[in-house]
Amino acid sequence: MVTGSERADAARNRAAILAAAAELFDRDGVEQVSMNDIARAAGVGKGTIFRRFGDRTALIEAVLLPRSVAMRRLVDHGPPPLGPGGEAADALHAYLDLLLDFVWENRALIRALEHRVPHAYYAHSSSRYWLTELARRLAATHPQDTDYLTYILSTALRADVLDYLISVRGMDPEQVRAGLHRLAVSATRGPGTPLADVDRRSVS
Amino acid sequence: MVTGSERADAARNRAAILAAAAELFDRDGVEQVSMNDIARAAGVGKGTIFRRFGDRTALIEAVLLPRSVAMRRLVDHGPPPLGPGGEAADALHAYLDLLLDFVWENRALIRALEHRVPHAYYAHSSSRYWLTELARRLAATHPQDTDYLTYILSTALRADVLDYLISVRGMDPEQVRAGLHRLAVSATRGPGTPLADVDRRSVS
DNA sequence: CACAATACGGACCGACGGTCCACATCGGCA
DNA sequence: TGCCGATGTGGACCGTCGGTCCGTATTGTG
The missing domain is CATH 1.10.10.60 (Homeodomain-like)
Known part of the structure; x- marks a missing residue:
């Protein structure tokens, strides 16, 4: 060779x-x-x-990698609104949709990774990219509470949280999507309205 | 015998x-x-x-149980503001403090449990009590977004989330506490102020 | 004190992730 | 084409784990 x-x-x-x-x-x-x-x-x-x-952890990562790479290409070089060049608010919402779909579709692998390495979701180098990108898109529309919103949204996008809400509590994925979008614009709305009924059936 | x-x-x-x-x-x-x-x-x-x-899981639960029982007695029969009889807002904040301290002090055991049983934090019978009580106290002060606030607060109180913010990101526990309290009253405040700088250093 | 009920402890089990190394395969080069 | 060092292979093997089993020891009651 x-x-x-x-x-x-x-x-x-x-x-x-x-x-x-x-x-x-x-x-x-x-x-x-x-x-x-x-x-x-x-x-x-x-x-x-x-x-x-x-080892086993690296194998799981290797299975997840190509899916993540394909998605990243869309974000970095794809057409707007997901790719660069579009309006900020649209870019943010398209990105939230993408993340939600990705995490949901790959929840089994992601949860397995989180299960094997302590703070994988936040600490893993690959995840850092997604969080950084989320923060950037939030900053473009909400210069005020960027950090905290990023934190809240990223927590709401955890695979185990989604899995619980949807698989265990029986929440509709579209409700979760609506909740995320509502949360993402909450800083620009008045009190009461923004967070209202993301899910009337959640935690009782 | x-x-x-x-x-x-x-x-x-x-x-x-x-x-x-x-x-x-x-x-x-x-x-x-x-x-x-x-x-x-x-x-x-x-x-x-x-x-x-x-089995191992039950042993871990057995170690955690007495601490949880002692705490529950305070909530059910202790003096206000934590126990019954006080003003609703004070009761809520005292309860948030208690939960935060409990989860933080017992984070190792709680994380181990979550690690062994899939949705322990939400599904375990003991946890259900704490979530229900949280929802009740939130309902007393925020009849509007109770469900969603309960969900957000309970997620922010997860042992692994706290552990990450404090142990890995180096956030001060008191910042977390302040963030929780601020979040708990967010429904009564205007936009911009409520979520501001819970942690300027969080997710970048 | 006798003796049934209860509890004890550590040898044992099957499964797991991971290692090791004698052997097979590949492919550049003459 | 055939040679031969570099590279890759596979499954026996290892240490450890959670959990079980059962012959033996302890308990406390009538």
Whole structure:
């Protein structure tokens, strides 16, 4: 091989492992799938998985990565309102929608990561990017309470919080979406109205 | 023995196990302490622990229980403003202080529980009491957005969130307290002021 | 004191994440 | 094409964990 790049069989196995892991995680739930399960499904020895990915946490991250990268491209270089160039308020709302969808769709992987590394949601380098971008878009529309709003919104966007509200409490995802948008503009509205009935059925 | 009550040696062991567990959890961190460690420290066989408490989760709950019970007595039968009989706004703020202190002081145990049972913070029967009481006190001062405020405040009071803000981000606990109180009265204030600078240094 | 009920403790179990290394495969080069 | 060092492989193996089991010891009641 020309350089220190990956050997052909190694690349094939990496792809097989990622595909098997994604499939099993999705089908059985991340915590239910052991490294042996993945190895068997990928037609590979367990040692190969650890050689390629290091440990279980890194494998989960590797499954999540491409989805995150695709999304990031939309944010950095896609068309407005999500990408650069649009009006600030639209950019903020498009971004909130994107984050909500992403977290919801990948809640299983995200929760598994949070479960394995203490403050993954806030501390992980990948997450930092999303929080920073959220803060930037909030700053463009609400110079006042940016920091606190960022904190509140990011907490409301946690995978476990969403999962609880929607899966356990039976809240409609669209209600959550509406609540987020309402919260995001709360600094410009009067008292009483902005936070009203985000979810009448929530915590009783 | 007169009734189906506990034998003397059993009671002695139960106390020894609880004491050893509390000490080790506090000293080394919950996740670092194995059931064998606790058995050794308590001078007891591992089987005895499982016979008494069922499993690891139940043991952690048993360590947390007395602290929770003591607190609950204050809320239900203690003197105002925390106990019944005081003015509604004072009762709310006293209650927020109590919850914050409790969660902060017992964050290690609470986080360990949340780590072991999926939605412990919201779903666990003991927690439900605290959330219900919070909702009641909020309803007395803010008939409007009770549900949503309860949800926001309860999220802001999560052990992992507090732990992150204070331990990782270096935020002063008193800032968090001020933020909670400010949030709790936000429905009665105008825009801009209520959420202002709860923490200028939070999420950047 | 006798003896049934209760409790004890540590050997044992299965499963897990992770390591190790004898062996197989790859691919640049002559 | 065939050689051979670099790279990759797989599954036996390891230490640890939560949890179980059961022969033995303790308790307290009639």
